[in-house]
Amino acid sequence: MSSHTSAVQLRGMLRSFWRGLAACALISSGAQFCNSAWAGTLEGTATYRERIALPPDAVFEVELQDVSRADTPAVVLGRSKLDPAGQPPFHFEIVYDDDALRSGHRYTARASVKQQGRLLFTTDQIYPVLEGRNAPLSMLLVFIHGGPEQGSMGEGIGVLPGSNEGELPRAGESCGSSLAESPLRGTYWKLVRLEGNPVAAAEKQREAHLVFATDALRVAGSAGCNRVAGGFELEGDGLRFSQMATTMMSCPDGMDQERRLLEALERVEHYRIRGSRLELLDGTGSVIAGFDAVALK
Numbered sequence: 141m142s143s144h145t146s147a148v149q150l151r152g153m154l155r156s157f158w159r160g161l162a163a164c165a166l167i168s169s170g171a172q173f174c175n176s177a178w179a180g181t182l183e184g185t186a187t188y189r190e191r192i193a194l195p196p197d198a199v200f201e202v203e204l205q206d207v208s209r210a211d212t213p214a215v216v217l218g219r220s221k222l223d224p225a226g227q228p229p230f231h232f233e234i235v236y237d238d239d240a241l242r243s244g245h246r247y248t249a250r251a252s253v254k255q256q257g258r259l260l261f262t263t264d265q266i267y268p269v270l271e272g273r274n275a276p277l278s279m280l281l282v283f284i285h286g287g288p289e290q291g292s293m294g295e296g297i298g299v300l301p302g303s304n305e306g307e308l309p310r311a312g313e314s315c316g317s318s319l320a321e322s323p324l325r326g327t328y329w330k331l332v333r334l335e336g337n338p339v340a341a342a343e344k345q346r347e348a349h350l351v352f353a354t355d356a357l358r359v360a361g362s363a364g365c366n367r368v369a370g371g372f373e374l375e376g377d378g379l380r381f382s383q384m385a386t387t388m389m390s391c392p393d394g395m396d397q398e399r400r401l402l403e404a405l406e407r408v409e410h411y412r413i414r415g416s417r418l419e420l421l422d423g424t425g426s427v428i429a430g431f432d433a434v435a436l437k
Contacts, residue, residue: 180238182218182269184277186251187228188261189355192283195255200225202251202279204234204269208244213344217247225253228281241270251279259284259328264351264360266367282354283326321413322433324374326354329361329418329431334401336427342393348401350431363398365391379411379420404428 182204200222205214218236234249241247247270253261261281269277331339331348341347341364350361352372360369363386370384384405391398407428410421416433 180236180241180270182234182236182249182277183232184249184279185229185231186263186279186281187230188253188281188283190283194225194227194253194260196224198225198253198255198260199223200230200232200251200253202230202232202234202249204236205248205250206242206245207248208242208246214248217241247271249277249279251281253281262328264353265369282351284328322416322418324411324413324418325352327351327418327433330434331401331429332432333427333430334397334404335429339397342391345391345394348398363401364394365389365398368402377410377412379408381405381408401429 184202186200186202202220203216204218205216207214217240218234220232220234222230222232230251230253232251246268249263249267249269251263252259261283263279264282265280267277267279329350329352331350333339339348345364346362348362348364350359350368352359357371357373358369359372359381360367362368366386366389368384368386371382373380373382384402386402404420407422408420409423410425412419412421418431418433419427420429420431422428
């Protein structure tokens with residue numbers, strides 16, 4: 141174990157100890173002993189690979205979530221925020237109540253960087269936590285908005301638009317043009333049409349979406365109820381998904397739509413992007429699924 145990791149763990153233990161003493165101090169003097177609630181801490185760092193500087197009003201936030209139940213939104217057990225975010229890497233510490241943890245539940249961490257409510261970076265994979273690992277968590281964020289080319293400014297570092305004007309282009313736009321195409325990779329693609337029919341997320345369930353990683357031939361997202369992840373191959377406008385896998389949860393609604401989406405992904409052979417719309421096509425050129433590039437709140 142490195143000296144840095146040991147120091148981080150020691151600081152966490154000391155903080156929990158002093159919080160426990162503070163809780164005891166609030167109990168009436170007539171008490172003979174104190175059963176303090178020990179607070180846990182989750183520490184780590186988050187960064188992104190793009191050589192892009194954040195605007196001064198960007199905000200970094202990371203949440204500890206209980207994602208055990210598929211039919212309800214994730215329960216947030218704790219969060220940490222850096223406002224302003226500064227520049228990566230982002231160092232964080234989430235304090236949570238040990239008594240809120242339940243045996244058999246699944247806990248994950250999710251991070252994002254936003255500017256005035258618009259999503260700039262987010263995690264696109266699951267980061268399991270609280271599974272007996274003591275090492276600090278390391279998270280990778282992916283770029284969401286289409287923006288300047290990396291290395292387009294100064295010492296090879298781009299600057300996100302909106303630093304001075306307070307306005308970021310919406311997905312599918314770039315500085316000076318509303319017709320620019322959103323990039324396939326690094327964009328949050330929300331499913332809006334499937335086999336010619338409009339789709340919508342079931343109540344209290346995730347919306348179906350895909351995010352193609354920028355640094356590897358990996359894709360991740362949600363089919364509506366279950367998480368989905370796998371690989372993909374690109375050759376010109378050719379696109380094929382491979383080794384796609386999902387979690388095995390059952391939801392009260394939307395399972396038929398999820399099944400049809402997964403079957404559609406198996407038939408994809410080509411793609412095209414028109415502005416902020418991604419269309420997946422089969423071998424005959426027919427559109428079998430449509431996605432919109434969106435900025436999340």
